[in-house]
Structure formats: structure tokens, C-alpha cells
Amino acid sequence: MRFRFLLQPGWIALTLVVWVFATACFTLLAPWQFSRDVERETQNNAITRSIRSEPVALTAGHGEWQKVRLTGTYAPQDEALARLRTVQGEAAFEVLTPFRTTDGTTVLVDRGYVRPVNGIKPPDFPAPPSGEVTVIGMARPNESDARPAFEQDGRRQVYSINTEAVGKGIKPGYFQIVEDQPGAINALPLPKLDAGPFFSYALQWIAFGVMALGGWAYFSWREIQPGGALTQERTRRKSVAEMLAEEEDAYQETRQNG
Secondary structure (H helix, E strand, O other): OHHHHHHOHHHHHHHHHHHHHHHHHHHHHHHHHHHHHHHHHHHHHHHHHHHHOOOEEOOOOOOOOOEEEEEEEEOHHHOEEEEEEEEOOEEEEEEEEEEEEOOOOEEEEEEEEEOOEOOOEOOOOOOOOOOOEEEEEEEEOOOOOOOOOEEEOOEEEEOOOOHHHHOOOOOOOEEEEOOOOOOOOOOOOOOOOOOOOHHHHHHHHHHHHHHHHHHHHHHHHHHHOOOOOOOOOOOOOOOHHHHHHHHHHHHHHHHHHO
16 A cells, blocks of 8 residues: 555654654744734833833833833942843943832832943942932833842842842832933943844744645655655665575585585
């Protein structure tokens, strides 16, 4: 039967690999890149709106990257450094300082970044101003790691920007300070407003899946045709012992006939 090759172990294994790969391309890898493209577009739109809009007063909730005006005083005694950060391709600490607003709410302000000394230790940096100030920051959500702050090299440090890690009683989320604000050190640069490669990557994964299935279908069709490599009976190669035995038999037959 022409379809008998489909039951051969090698062909079954190849079919499994091709279909698992194609399924992953269509249901996991391409959708993952499409979702990243949507996230990047949403972020770009939010940053663009923030740049063009005026700061708003602190309320119960803000969209990410929205500019918010805060009036109150810094609380440097609870300050912490976010470690293991990367800013513009280089190692950095981010300076996180609680800020008590005039209505009694405590929020977290990311005052910017500083470069480590010898690649590992936090440097000296300016303390925030004392007294009441007004600052503008962009609203950002908490990061996921809430491990509590710890002391190292004379500074409180945290593994991520999370209000639960910095201290108790701080409003969830934080505000990334913009340039030229009271207490700002080196304001963090905004993400690049480009679409990124995610949409093209998604199309590539779809193309890879189609190519894999197309190749499998083509070679299946080739095998179904008369003369397919897997449908032909293969001649077993003789061993050296078998060839020597045949030569011996031929020699003996020649002697007998002679």
C-alpha cells in the first residue's frame, strides 16, 4: 500500500515534530509577539498623551505614564535604592523616596538613577529638599517582587520598585519624577517611541509554521507517488562473511564442473 510509509517510526516522529512546531507557531509564538506589539502600541500612546497633556492632581487612580502633580514633603528616612537596574545599557541604582502629600497620603517617588561605584556599591547622592515642595511625576504600577528592603553598604536596598518592599502605609504604585523637579537626581529617560520588531516577528512565526506544514505535505505527496523512497523495498547490503561464502561456493562449483 502506498500509505504504509505513514506507519514507519521515522515518519511518525517527523510528523509529530512538524505538527507540534506548527501548532506552537500558530497558538503560542505568533500570538505572544502580537500581544507584545499591542503592549508597545499602548505604551507609546500613553507616553504620547502624557507628553502633550498637563499634569493632574493626585486622585484614587491614574493611567500609567499620566503626569501627576504632587505637593508635600519628602521622607528621606525611609528612602531605598532599587538595585540591579539598567539605564541606557549601563548598571544603575534608582533612588526611591517616600513623599507625604498635604492631604496625608504617602506615595513613592522615583527620583532618578545613580551609577554604582566600582560597578557594585551605591555612590553618595544629594538628599531631597526639606520643606514643602511640588513635584511632577509619571504614574507607574508596582513591580512584582515585594521582598522587603535590606541594609547593604550603608543603604536600604530593594530588588524591585514595589511600595510593599519599601515600607508600610505607602500608596501602591510610584511616580517617576520628570526633569528639573525638586529632588530629581538623574531623571529616567522615557522608553523609545517606536513600534519595535514584534509585529514582523509574529508574521515570521506564522510563516515558519506554514513552511513546516507545507514541507511535510510536499514530502508526503512525494512518498504517495509510485517510486517513493520510503515505499521501495530496499536491498540489504551483504556482509563480508556472506560475500566470502558466495565466492567459496562459486569456486567449489567451478572445480566440480572443471
